[in-house]
Amino acid sequence: MxxxxxxxxxxxxxxxxxxxxxxxxxxxxxxxxxxxxxxxxxxxxxxxxxxxxxxxxxxxxxxxxxxxxxxxxxxxxxxxxxxxxxxxxxxxxxxxxxxxxxxxxxxxxxxxxxxxxxxxxxxxxxxxxxxxxxxxxxxxxKGKHHRDGCKNIVLPLDLTKETREKVTKAIEYAKLYGADIRVVSVLFTTDEFIVNRLTRQLSQVKSVIEKAGLNVTAEIIKGIRGEGSLGEIVVDYANKVEGDLLLIMTQQEVDFTPAFVGSAAQEVINKSDIPVLSIVPTPKKDLTEFTPY
Missing domain, CATH: 3.40.50.620 (HUPs)
Structure with a gap:
């Protein structure tokens, strides 16, 4: 059949x-x-x-x-x-x-x-x-122009339990489009434990994407509360790096940093002129620590 x-x-x-x-x-x-x-x-x-x-x-x-x-x-x-x-x-x-x-x-x-x-x-x-x-x-x-290609996929990451799946999806779509990946994490804290954890995770993510044969950059942006929301910072970054596709997950669980859900995800969808790809995570065991394949 x-x-x-x-x-x-x-x-x-x-x-x-x-x-x-x-x-x-x-x-x-x-x-x-x-x-x-x-x-x-x-x-x-x-x-x-x-x-x-x-x-x-x-x-x-x-x-x-x-x-x-x-x-x-x-x-x-x-x-x-x-x-x-x-x-x-x-x-x-x-x-x-x-x-x-x-x-x-x-x-x-x-x-x-x-x-x-x-x-x-x-x-x-x-x-x-x-x-x-x-x-x-x-x-x-939301944007007024159709994009024929996709050179840069913007991947905002936070410390959630779906990081591994999100990175896997980004790799999948980057290979499909022949695109580079721009990883970005936004921190609204100076807590040393959280900063070190995110830095370590970001390094692991970058390494995994490179091993998949893709070009990747990774950046941490320090946000200041009251001077720009998570959604605004991500959209501004995507515009700065000339992103062609923004990849977000929509039902993540909260860990140490604000989860990229609810008002933040809605803000990105409403404000980004760059197409937004929203992925629904599958239920799974705790994968807070990103482990390379």
Whole structure:
């Protein structure tokens, strides 16, 4: 029995940001040999749905299908990628994650900001909730320009239990893109124990990445409380080193330094014009100390 094709789910609302995300999704699809599933979610907003006649509903669905068909044809003619379309009704973030499970998607690629007015809610306010609840990697796109390549992957690290898995994922994506890795850790403390521990961990991480045959730099940034949040510092660093992809994990456990979750992750997704790849860690035993393979 032949293996089912890899699939990337791309939610669209036909606004500029979601179409930029579609182009980014097409680039990834070509790299991994995947198909694209275009998803449009009709928001079921109670009162509006009750007063919408069946004729109006049918007409709207036909219009959406026609626009999706155009995008499917565009992906085929421009990129040589097989794409399919789906329309769902309900809560945007619920349906995105539900459909990703249903089609067994390998990844979700979506805009981190929508268009104007009410349609902004479609993607903008739902992006982080999708990231937080997704069981697969999610790339969120906020910048206005599609990036064809990826030369620098920015890898922010803290002292969490998922460091090893995060580094492994960074190596995997760096090899896929042919990219270098820029490791950065932010410290808001001068505690000698924590500083020494992070310095040792950073050295181990750098060594492992080098042994994987990749170019890597590693840097510690000392933050000052009240003069820039963790998310702001990471985004500024990513811009400074001309990063093409920011890799974060979304459900880490707290150790000694602030975990890169919650408001920090949301801030990165909302403020970074660089695409953000969010990885959900798998449950595992304590791996706080990074041990080389």
């Amino acid at each position: 032949s293996e089912s094709p890899k699939k990337i789910l791309v939610p669209v609302d036909f606004e500029e940001q979601s179409l930029i995300a579609m182009e980014q999704g097409a680039h990834v699809a070509k790299l991994i040999g995947a198909e694209i599933v275009l998803l449009y979610v009709i928001e079921a907003s109670g009162i509006i749905s009750r007063f919408m006649s069946k004729q109006v509903d049918d007409d709207m669905r036909k219009e959406i299908e026609a626009k999706l068909d155009e995008l499917v044809d565009q992906l085929k003619s421009k990129h040589g990628i097989t794409a399919t379309k789906m329309i769902a009704r309900g809560s945007v973030y619920d349906k995105i994650n539900e459909v990703s499970d249903m089609v067994n998607a390998r990844m979700i690629v979506m805009g981190a900001s929508g268009g104007t007015g009410l349609r902004r809610r479609f993607i903008g306010s739902n992006a982080f909730r999708v990231v937080r609840e997704a069981s697969i990697p999610v790339i969120t796109i």
